[in-house]
Amino acid sequence: MARAVSTRRKLTMTVLVWLVALIIFFPILYTIITSLKTEGEAAAGFSMIPSFTFESYQAVLAQQDYFRPFFNSVVISIGSTIVALLVAVPAAWAMAFTPTPKTRDVLMWMLSTKMMPAAGVLVPMYLIFLNTGLLDTLLGLSIILTLVNLPIVVWMLYTYFKEIPVDILEAARMDGATLGKELVYVLLPMAVPGIASTLLLNVILAWNEAFWTLRLSTTNAAPLTAFIASFSSPQGQFLAKLSAASVLAILPILLLGWFSQKQLVRGLTFGAVK
Numbered sequence: 001m002a003r004a005v006s007t008r009r010k011l012t013m014t015v016l017v018w019l020v021a022l023i024i025f026f027p028i029l030y031t032i033i034t035s036l037k038t039e040g041e042a043a044a045g046f047s048m049i050p051s052f053t054f055e056s057y058q059a060v061l062a063q064q065d066y067f068r069p070f071f072n073s074v075v076i077s078i079g080s081t082i083v084a085l086l087v088a089v090p091a092a093w094a095m096a097f098t099p100t101p102k103t104r105d106v107l108m109w110m111l112s113t114k115m116m117p118a119a120g121v122l123v124p125m126y127l128i129f130l131n132t133g134l135l136d137t138l139l140g141l142s143i144i145l146t147l148v149n150l151p152i153v154v155w156m157l158y159t160y161f162k163e164i165p166v167d168i169l170e171a172a173r174m175d176g177a178t179l180g181k182e183l184v185y186v187l188l189p190m191a192v193p194g195i196a197s198t199l200l201l202n203v204i205l206a207w208n209e210a211f212w213t214l215r216l217s218t219t220n221a222a223p224l225t226a227f228i229a230s231f232s233s234p235q236g237q238f239l240a241k242l243s244a245a246s247v248l249a250i251l252p253i254l255l256l257g258w259f260s261q262k263q264l265v266r267g268l269t270f271g272a273v274k
Helices: 007-035 039-043 055-063 067-097 103-115 119-133 138-162 167-172 178-192 192-207 211-215 224-229 238-258 262-267
Strands: none
Touching: 007 211, 007 238, 039 238, 055 119, 067 103, 067 138, 067 192, 067 224, 067 238, 119 138, 119 211, 138 178, 138 192, 138 211, 178 192, 178 238, 192 238, 211 224, 224 238, 238 262
C-alpha cells in the first residue's frame, strides 16, 4: 500500500526540486545572457538583463574558425567512444559472466585510476606523445580520451550485463551458438539501452574534457575547449566574447543531451529495482 503524501509536502518537494534545478542551470543561463551583452555591459557587473546584441558572436566567428574545432571535437568524442566500447564490451562480458575471485578488485582498481590527479602523469604522457608523434593529432587525443573514460565505460557495461540472466546465454550455447554469436545476437540486443546510455555519456564526457585536450593539442587537433581558451587573454577577460565562445562550444552537446535524455534515463535506470 502506497504511503499517503500530504499536499503541503508535495508542494515543498516540488519547490525544492525546481530550486535545485535552477541553481544547477544558472551558470549556463548566465553565460547565455552575458553572451548577448556588449563588452562594456559584461564588464559593468552582475546583471540579468542583456541588450540582446549578437556582436560578440559575430566577433568570435570572425576572429576564430569555429567549424574546424567543432569537427575535431566530433571526431575525438565519437572516435574515443567507439574504441572504448570495442574494448569494454568483451571486458565487461568476461567480468560479468566468467568472474574470478579478483574480478571485483580489478574493477575497483580501474575506478581508482579516475581518482588520481591527472597532473601527476602529465609530464610522462606529454613526453610519450611528443616522442611517438601523437602530439597535436586527432589519433593521439582519441587514444588519451579512450584511456581516461575506459574505466567508467567498463564499469557501466559490467553493471548492465550483470542484470542479464545467465540462463539465456547458456541456452544459446546449448543451441550451438559460438562466443561471437552469443555476444552479437544474444547479449548485445538485450543490453541495447545500457550500451546506448553508456555511449551517450562517454560522448558527453569526451566532449567536455579540457585538461588533456588543452595540453596535448595546439592548432591542428585543437577541439572546442581550445576554441574557448583562445578568448582568455592575459591583457584582460573579454567576458562577452568568452561567453559567446562558450555557448557555441556547449550548444551541440546540450542539444544532444536534451534530445537523448529519454534514452539516457532509460539506460541509467536499466537494472534498477522496479
